[in-house]
Amino acid sequence: MNQFAVVTDSAADIPLDLAQKYGIRVVPLHCVFEGKDYRDGIDISTPELLRLMDGANTLPVTSQPTPADFMVVYQELIDEGYTQILSIHLARALSATIESARALVTQMPEGVRLEVVDSCSATVAQGTMVLEAAVIAQNGGTIEQALERVAAIRDSYHIYFSPNTLENLVKGGRATKAQGFATALLNIKLVIGLLRDGSIEVEHKAKGVKGAISYMVKQVAADAAEHGELVYYALHTNAAERAAKIRESLEKTGAHVRWLTDATIGPVIATHVGNGAMGIFTFPATLHSPELDDLADYLTPQF
Secondary structure (H helix, E strand, O other): OOOOEEEEEHHHOOOHHHHHHOOEEEEOOEEEEOOEEEEEOOOEOHHHHHHHHOOOOOOOEEEOOOHHHHHHHHHHHHHOOOOEEEEEEOOOOOOOHHHHHHOOHHHOOOOOEEEEEEOOOOHHHHHHHHHHHHHHHHOOOOHHHHHHHHHHHHHHOEEEEEOOOOHHHHHOOOOOHHHHHHHHHHOEEEEEEEOOOOOEEEEEEEEHHHHHHHHHHHHHHHHHHHHOOEEEEEEEOOOHHHHHHHHHHHHHHOOOEEEEEEEEOOHHHHHHHOOOOEEEEEEEHHHOOHHHOOOHHHHOOOO
16 A cells, blocks of 8 residues: 555546556546536546537636545545545646645544645646656655655746637636737737746747747757756647647757657646647656656547
8 A cells, every 4th residue: 555645636637547547536626518517527528628619609617626525535545544645736826626625634534644735737737746746656655755756846847838719718708809809810829838836927929820839849948958858748639730840849959858748738727728729848857757658648639
């Protein structure tokens, strides 16, 4: 039995079979669309969500799990004999999900340690922290070692993404109609990054898809030149050719980077970035476990 258990929420975009392989418990967020409640990653996938949103006037509403949802999972682990639980979650800057877990820290039975960690990230960045912690657990490591690894990744990762249009951001109130119209008219692609607390920031306004890819690739190459070898995921929502172009462009730079997988942005985040989004996630190769070299077998998008 591992020394500690690992829990996360579905915004980490870890498929069920991958979670099962590493003993990760995933508490789903919810997407409510036209009166129907879908459990993220269970009742709905990213391709299914994109089909539902196509042509819709309103977006699905995402909602966080309740403390009771988390307590069910924690109690199962306690009943299995775990006395240490590491729970890693979607950035507080993006969602109150983590507060549902934090509310239970003082309610654990005597002798049970619950560590709730803000990943200050989302999607595969959050997922990587979870997976690395789970590998440490399976290898007989301590919760302190896992906390150290998670903190190191949180302090050094970069993620950039570029929506194909601002349509979903406009519908969701995160961009104005005027901004959406102007970017479409001028073929401007926003490159968006996450700040250290996980909040979203527009980093660059590029001319077209080519310009957006060029900006992201230059940022990654510069980071590798400064900090050493990086591993990366190419991200997309139904835009495999753009993810391939990111990989191709990175290879041409000669940057010290290594591709791990293409991955999709899951339903919760895809609600906001929409169809045709692309991006890249990187972190130092020294923080990547070789056991996770087969990620492409699990994360390759099914579009």
